[in-house]
Amino acid sequence: MKKGISILYLALLLVACTHTKEKMTDSVRLSSYVNPFIGATTNTEAAGSYHGLGKTFPGATAPFGMVQVSPNTITGGDNGSGYSDEHTSIEGFAFTQMSGIGWYGDLGNFLVMPTIGPLKTCAGTLENPDGGYRSRYDKQSEHASAGYYSVQLTDYGIRAEATALPHSGMLRFTFPESNEAHIQVDLARRVGGTSVRQFIEVVGDNKIRGWMKCTPEGGGWGNGDGKAAYTVYFCAEFSRPFKTHGIWSANIPDGYGRKRENIESESYRDWIRQSDIIPSVTTYEGKHLGFYADFDTRKDEQILLKSGISFTSLKNAEENLYAEMKGWDFDETHETCAQLWDKELAKVTVTGGTEDEKTVFYTALYHTLIDPRICSDVNGEYLGADNQIHKTSKFNKRTIFSGWDVFRSQMPLQTLINPVMVNDLINSLVEIAEQSGNEYLERWEILNAFSGCMLGNPAISILCDAYAKGIRGYDIEKAYRYALNTSRMFKNNDQGYSPGNTGISLTLEYAYTDWCMARLAEALGKTEDRDYFDKRSRSYATVFDAEFGWFRPRDEEGNFMPLPEAGRLEEWYGCMECNAYQQGWFVPHDVQGLIQLLGGREKALAELQDMFEKTPEDYLWNAYYNHANEPVHHVPFLFNHLNTPWLTQKWTRDICRNAYHNSVKGLVGNEDVGQMSAWYVLAAAGIHPVCPGDLRYEITSPVFEKVEICLAPMIASGKSFIIEAIGNSPENVYIQSATLNGKPYDKCYLMQDDIARGGRLVLTMGTHPSGWGVSEDVNSHN
Secondary structure: OOOHHHHHHHHHHHOOOHHHHHHOOOOOOHHHHOOOOOOOOOOHHHHOOOOOOOOOOOOEEOOOOOOEEEEEOOOOOOOOOOOOOOOOEEOEEEOOOOOOOOOOOOOOOOEEEEEEOOOOOOOOOOOOHHHOOOEEEEEEEEEEEOOEEEEEEOOOOEEEEEEEEOOEEEEEEEEOOEEEEEEEEEOOEEOOEEOOEEEEEEEOOOEEEEEEEEOHHHEOHHHHOOOOOEEEEEEEEEOOOOOEEEEEEOOOOOOOOOOHHHHOOHHHHHHHHOOEEEEOOOEEEEOOEEEEEEEEEOOOEEEEEEEEEEOOOHHHHHHHHHHHOOOOOHHHHHHHHHHHHHHHHOOEEEEOOOHHHHHHHHHHHHHHOOOOEEOOOOOOEEEOOOOOEEEOOOOOOEEOEEHHHHOOOHHHHHHHHOHHHHHHHHHHHHHHHHHHOOOOOOOEEEOOEEOOOOOOOHHHHHHHHHHHOOOOOOOHHHHHHHHHHHHHHOOOOOOOOOOOOOHHHHHHHHHHHHHHHHHHHHHOOOHHHHHHHHHHHHHHHHHEEOOOOEEOOEOOOOOEOOOOOOHHHOOOOOOOOOOHHHHOOOOOOOHHHHHHHOOOHHHHHHHHHHHHHOOOOOOOOOOOOOOOOHHHOOHHHHHHHOOOHHHHHHHHHHHHHHOEOOOOOOEOOOOOOOHHHHHHHHHHHOEEOOOEOEOEEEEOOOOOOEEEEEOOOOOOOOOEEEEEEEOOOOOOOEEEEEEEOOEEOOOOEEEHHHHHOOEEEEEEEEOOOOOOOOOOOOOOOO
């Protein structure tokens, strides 16, 4: 069937928990609670850190869609989303974006801008918007919702609106009266650099198609260090014929650098300003191209542009467009996208809470449903890591795997509500390992690139967790073989540690994924491998300095590295983006072993309480419980393992209240491709794992009176699992008692089977800590 993959994909999105949908008591659509502006700033001053805040984009996208049509306010710098709320001008609307990432970012391709007046070929800058085609905009006119964005471009008097479907996007521009109206397409533009080669073909009087080649030489992910190499193919159509058209071509000197620092330079911008303008071109290829279409417009005349996008071929970009957007009804297209979001968001429904809390919740859920996005086309074709075109009807090829972040909360959440997506991801990672010839599982993948970003072996965690929960629609022997290769290539040394100034992070992360390998081996009957990895999983203790009482990095000779003046609070001492105090809690697979290493329960509890008591109330970047960075995301739930579950309840509710808000600055740290938001979704629902790969979920204090999780048949026999909090309020944060399916329940955790069978956990809430969830055996909590 020619469009089988697309139909399968849309069908999966449209499948919702029928009884959940019927029981929705609010007349308000779930998609209407989504506020895409939450986190949409890269502002480092507001964050108090060079990492910035959420770094999300406010534009339109479909669930897990290939296309994101979003305003872009800046090219270059550490602005991965291409947009920041405090910027006062817009340079255009791109059809591809990344969500919540740093490291300079990538994508931001096919930048479209409507203009009035003399043609300008350079975008200009935030400091000098009049120096290019960008426009100031009316902040009050800016609106965004699930699948929609609009704004008034004040320099031109043009209203711009955007919507999207999985493989295509649409823009609607409402023009003033003018005989100098243009729609410009910057084909070279890329968030973290530039595409290095472009091709365009004009078809008839209202259609263009072509491609933009993006390589590490043009910057992009990690300013080239991320090794992202991809080609964006497009097929775009205008709703009315051009009056005239042409291209501009900048004469970038041979041998001149094309990375971030180059494209941000004034000399580079001068070359673009001085581009050759070539009218009436039918085909052209060059280093830095743009396209313009000229129109005469009446007052309030609307001109639309729609485009299909593909990372595979020009033919597929065209097929993607016409499979999804046959006509020009912008409002109908937006409504289709909103319906897709309604169905997807209905997989977790909440009752109670304030309107702001619902907005924070559904926006968080929305952010978890952007990546890993599909990169296969409507016909099932995709570009493999061998640079060959492949086709499959068994899964959707996916990309953008922010492994070091998302293994903690994002993927555990998706195993419950989107196991088909998790299955797709594992198939995609395994195929990339095979097709590339690398034969190991990448830790941060973008469009087949092995970027090597961050550390550890997070794909092993994803595989272990999925397999343990029954997500198994892939070749497990092949997956295991590549996981085994991964664990052999990236590991602690024979003495059990990783030396150097990120040695604590490396040692502890490798120990955890060695435990994951042991569980996989055990499940597959590979007893020798199980014993080997179980032994290696205990190597976290090799970087613990008993005399100092905490973890310290070792050098190549095995000596502990000198303590800095700030001691374990020194950021980057032995750690990646954090300090030893924060990273030292990361022994999720052996919490009781960690407790004993710290000197027993009382000492460990005192340490953990001290960490939270010293954390600033706003949870912005800090040296204690730093919710803005992922390595500590499991830490509040360790109180359950320390037999003080009321402290898990206290602190998770406090984090939900003070680290997440219905505002642009509503995320205290980078969204990181769904992780920051997935933490909130799970914690606000009242459950969260400490150790992905284990089947235990910690119970905590829900934000809402009732949460219903729609379960997928792939992993569950039940239809839904409900968590109900009787008497819940901002003051009643402590669990007094509980029942599970009508029977008294006194454990502070659930197992996967408890959830997968479906049922109801009822929590009675109160103002003070109780003895609920406390075990007489303090060593039983692991």
